[in-house]
Amino acid sequence: MSASLLSMASLGNNVGVLSAAASGLDRFIEGQGGDLDRIFGRAGIDPEQLRHPTLSLALTNYCRVPEEAARQSGSDNFGLHYGQQFQPRDLGLLGYVGLFSSTLEEALKNFAEAFPYHQHSTLIRLVDCGECYRFDYQVRHGAILDRRQDAELTMGMAVNLVRHVLGRDWAPRAVAFEHERPEGWQEHGAAFGAPVQFGRPCNFLLVPKGDVQGRAMPERDPNLLFLFQDVIRRLGEQGNRPSLLEEAGTQIRLALAQGEPNLECISEQLELTPAGLQRRLREEGLSFSQLVEQTRRELALHYMRQRQRPISELAPLLGYSETSAFSRAFRRWFGVSPRQWRGDDR
Incomplete structure (x- = not known):
């Protein structure tokens, strides 16, 4: 396994986001009644790239896909729905960095530390707020203005990392989004099981420390964790800075x-x-x-x-x-x- 994984680092340079972030996106779009060729064509993405999880997608193109899918399929909460069903292992290298950590608390920290190698031009951090950890996320690419769908799907991915251990009924203390409240905003509260705020300076989740401290990860493996951290770091470091x-x-x-x-x-x-x-x-x-x-x-x-x-x-x-x-x-x-x-x- 070591040689196989290390060889993946030579497949391409990550100058945007690893294509594992779009795992299953084509099937989900079709399931929502979207026209796959039209959506990917407008976003400037070759669907063949999604078959290779360590290839790099331009972040501008990647963020355009869920926005186009929401418009074209008529599903305004497309990103919310996609994120809710997205499981940690679907994220490829980044997901396994979380899954192979020793505890859920460490999984959140390792996930946040590895994320910049997975996706460039993005703020991501885990902030100690006393009783809770605040998981901040925000795309900071000057050319990406429409990013509501990406924010909602990413918050769903993060919640599912915790629910992988604590069960589907676990809920964060609160969820916040930088975009304004959409028409179908009631669905967000039901999806996260928590109060949802809109129009905030940054997207974030509040995770009670008591929920994650001392909770062992079922697939914990320190050797594989080190290996996956090394591979994703190599991919990220090969990437170029934004223009x-x-x-x-x-x-x-x-x-x-x-x-x-x-x-x-x-x-x-x-x-x-x-x-x-x-x-x-x-x-x-x-x-x-x-x-x-x-x-x-x-x-x-x-x-x-x-x-x-x-x-x-x-x-x-x-x-x-x-x-x-x-x-x-x-x-x-x-x-x-x-x-x-x-x-x-x-």
Whole structure:
């Protein structure tokens, strides 16, 4: 087994997410009545890649699949349903890192530590909050704005790691999502068996420590744990960093909530001088102001599609001090006012 597993590390570089994250996704889409070719075609993914769990999928393409599946199948809670049935061993290397840990508490810690090698451009951490552990998850890729379905399926995967030991009736203390409350929000509470909050800064689960401390993992095996940790680390370390445009776009998106993005501050976050950042952007055919404008435009469309969000709330999310400034920019981008855009249902 050792030679077989170690050889998997040479199959490809993980520059996004290991394709094991989409294990069974094709069958699930078809089971929900979705058109597999259409959904994967729009997401830019070759279904053949899913047969090789250590191949890398671009994170932008991967996150687009459940979003497209939700729209195309008419199942608005697609990610929630997919995550609820996704078992730890389906995650491949990452799942086995959890399953082969000695205790459930250690499984959560090892899972969180290994996750960055499984999926890049993502915040994941297990935070000690006294009586509970808080399991945080958030995609932080500047080009990925629609990520509700991914968040819901990932929270389901994490819950199922605990339920693998404690049974299907186990429930976290609370669940939170960064996206706004969807129409079928009552289903979330039933799926997790816990209070669910929406519109929070980050997706998270609250796991009572008393539930996981001292609970042995049925498949615990320290030798296999070490082996799987080594393999997934090798795969992750071979991956490339996101491009400068992706990283700069992410930092601008995070800064917009505080107002107008500042070249000096963004440069510092990227460990570049202002002149160095401007030079690198010129090589990509963009100025800093154009990248800010492009990021705002993409975010504006993202928020406008969330029809439950009042237009009056969007200006500060995009770094504008006044709604009138946002409206002028929106008309410049799309030729109509925000209200006309929503009225046209485009």
